[in-house]
Amino acid sequence: MPDTPEPLHPIVVIGAGPAGAIAAALLKRRGHEVLIIERQRFPRFSIGESLLSHCLDFVEEAGMLPAVQAAGFQLKNGAAFAWGERYTAFDFGQTSSNGRPTTFQVQRADFDKVLADQAEAQGVVVRYEEEVIRVDFSAQPQLWVRRADGSEYHLAASFVLDASGYGRVLPRLLDLEAPSAFPVRRAVFTHLEDRITGPGFDREKILITTHPEHRDVWFWTIPFSNGRCSLGVVAGEEHYAGKLDDLDACLKGFVASTPSLARVLEQARWDTPARTLGGYAANVKRLHGPGFALLGNAAEFLDPVFSSGVTIAMRSASMAAALLHRQLQGEAVDWQGEFATPLQRGVDAFRAYVEGWYAGYFQDVIYYPDAQANIREMICSILAGYAWDESNPFVREPQRRLRMLAEVCQGSLA
Ligand code: FAD
Numbered sequence: 001m002p003d004t005p006e007p008l009h010p011i012v013v014i015g016a017g018p019a020g021a022i023a024a025a026l027l028k029r030r031g032h033e034v035l036i037i038e039r040q041r042f043p044r045f046s047i048g049e050s051l052l053s054h055c056l057d058f059v060e061e062a063g064m065l066p067a068v069q070a071a072g073f074q075l076k077n078g079a080a081f082a083w084g085e086r087y088t089a090f091d092f093g094q095t096s097s098n099g100r101p102t103t104f105q106v107q108r109a110d111f112d113k114v115l116a117d118q119a120e121a122q123g124v125v126v127r128y129e130e131e132v133i134r135v136d137f138s139a140q141p142q143l144w145v146r147r148a149d150g151s152e153y154h155l156a157a158s159f160v161l162d163a164s165g166y167g168r169v170l171p172r173l174l175d176l177e178a179p180s181a182f183p184v185r186r187a188v189f190t191h192l193e194d195r196i197t198g199p200g201f202d203r204e205k206i207l208i209t210t211h212p213e214h215r216d217v218w219f220w221t222i223p224f225s226n227g228r229c230s231l232g233v234v235a236g237e238e239h240y241a242g243k244l245d246d247l248d249a250c251l252k253g254f255v256a257s258t259p260s261l262a263r264v265l266e267q268a269r270w271d272t273p274a275r276t277l278g279g280y281a282a283n284v285k286r287l288h289g290p291g292f293a294l295l296g297n298a299a300e301f302l303d304p305v306f307s308s309g310v311t312i313a314m315r316s317a318s319m320a321a322a323l324l325h326r327q328l329q330g331e332a333v334d335w336q337g338e339f340a341t342p343l344q345r346g347v348d349a350f351r352a353y354v355e356g357w358y359a360g361y362f363q364d365v366i367y368y369p370d371a372q373a374n375i376r377e378m379i380c381s382i383l384a385g386y387a388w389d390e391s392n393p394f395v396r397e398p399q400r401r402l403r404m405l406a407e408v409c410q411g412s413l414a
Contacts, residue, residue: 009035011324012143012157014132014170017046018055019296019313020163021115024124025062026321032328034124035157037145039131039167042116043109046165047189047277049230050206050222050307051076053092053100054385058314064118071114073104074225075204079307079383082260083210086367089202096377097386105206105222105230107191132164135173141291158291159324163317165297171284176294178283182303182354186240186278188251189232194223195267206307209261211254214239216358218305219254219261231255231265234304237278247274280304287343288335293320300347303354311385312350316343345395346388352398353382361406368409375405 011027013020016038024034059065080089093101104111120126127145133152134144137160144154162170171177201207203223211217217239222230233254243250251274255262283300287293296313319339327333356362365371365379378394387395394401 006155009155009157011159011161012037012155013161013163015164015167016042016116016126017112017163017165017296018115018310019317021119022058022062022314023161023163023295023317023321025064025119025122026318027325028122028124029063030325032325036124036126037130037132038126038128041128043113046108046112048309049108050105050220051103052307052311052385053103055311055314056100056103058318061318063122064115067114067118068104071110072225073106073111074223075102076105076206077102077204079208080202080205081208081366083367084212084260088367089205090376090380090383092380092384094377095381095384095386096392097381097389099381099384099386105224107224132169135170137174137289137291160292161295161320162292162298163295166280168282168298170292170294171298174289176284176286178285180281180283182281184237184279185234185281186237186276187232187234187304188247188274188276189230190251190270190274191228191230191272193227193269193271194229194265195269196264197267198264201264209258210363211258215360215363219258221261221264244276247276250274287340293335293339295320302347302351305354305357306350306383308350308385312347315346315388319343349382349387349395349398352402356402356406362402364406364409365402
């Protein structure tokens with residue numbers, strides 16, 4: 001087919017996941033024409049099912065909260081942690097940030113479709129089953145796109161937001177990839193009919209279970225509203241040696257070696273083949289450049305443990321949309337000072353807690369039975385996603401505060 005460019009598109013967003021849908025809707029609401037190019041047809045499976053309170057702030061900002069609330073997702077009011085006989089629960093109604101007390105646990109196929117449909121309903125154009133395969137940013141940004149039937153076309157844009165998640169379109173094509181500082185970890189996961197009846201299980205919380213012997217191995221149990229749940233194990237590659245040929249047996253084996261979780265799931269009907277994802281931690285050299293910015297997982301992905309991915313994705317979308325709007329109004333804006341650096345501060349706060357989790361000292365804090373209420377509220381703020389709330393000392397100085405607190409907890413436990 002002829003390779004004729006379409007008329008100039010003001011804003012092209014790559015990917016219609018949470019980052020792309022929110023960014024596109026926010027820009028459309030400010031009066032800009034936005035085109036999303038999405039490789040898949042929705043609904044499509046995605047991992048990342050436990051939301052944090054803070055992400056609903058962006059869903060609301062994008063005018064999508066009523067649709068999300070009406071979709072029948074499982075209400076979530078906090079996070080519970082179990083390690084052997086130890087159990088502790090953090091309630092999102094008790095945070096130092098006075099954030100939203102509830103959020104949702106969602107099947108991402110449905111959630112992402114609600115967001116993308118909402119963006120479309122607001123006037124965003126979404127082209128499904130079209131994949132961005134090549135780019136040129138040497139002058140006016142240009143994208144080459146392949147349709148499902150194999151045909152290709154190309155288009156020019158004033159600005160491109162890359163929200164391609166694990167597709168990592170611009171990091172790959174513009175040589176922006178940077179290694180993650182985290183070791184390679186892998187998740188093996190499934191959905192199952194959980195048949196959990198025990199009174200001790202709270203369906204309104206994600207349950208994070210630490211493996212009894214390996215503190216760097218942990219499980220998520222994310223109940224949905226339909227009697228099913230998402231279950232996954234996360235461990236360093238070394239824990240999977242010889243186990244990945246049979247993913248179902250692998251996941252069942254990890255659960256069987258964790259009695260507190262095996263008890264929770266003893267009636268479960270395992271009806272869905274397990275899947276696996278490894279080496280998902282990723283980073284980039286920079287979050288922006290002439291004519292583009294990177295959002296969500298297309299930029300950095302830390303780790304699944306505190307369910308921060310969708311919140312970071314939406315936060316980046318909101319910040320980028322506000323800045324791009326100002327730029328398109330003719331203002332001189334500073335993508336580093338007004339987008340990358342402030343976004344990174346919250347990401348770095350999450351990073352400190354992820355590092356502390358795997359090193360064990362944040363687990364000492366979480367499982368500490370006698371924590372002061374106000375300290376728990378500050379920690380809970382971060383677990384609820386308010387990692388940009390600089391009034392929280394555990395956000396302002398995450399490493400130092402966490403280390404100090406861990407020493408107190410370890411001293412008292414000794
Ligand atoms: P995505 O949701 O990945 O969306 C990107 C979209 O871009 C996709 O629809 C894709 O089809 C499209 N795309 C890709 N390439 C192209 C291309 N070339 N052209 C056009 N379109 C393209 N986060 C949470 O908040 N809570 C959790 O409980 C959680 N659990 C997780 C568990 C695991 C094991 C992992 C690995 C991650 C988890 N996450 C979790 C993180 C979460 O999955 C991501 O952070 C989140 O999906 C990022 O959203 P996004 O919009 O940036 O990207």
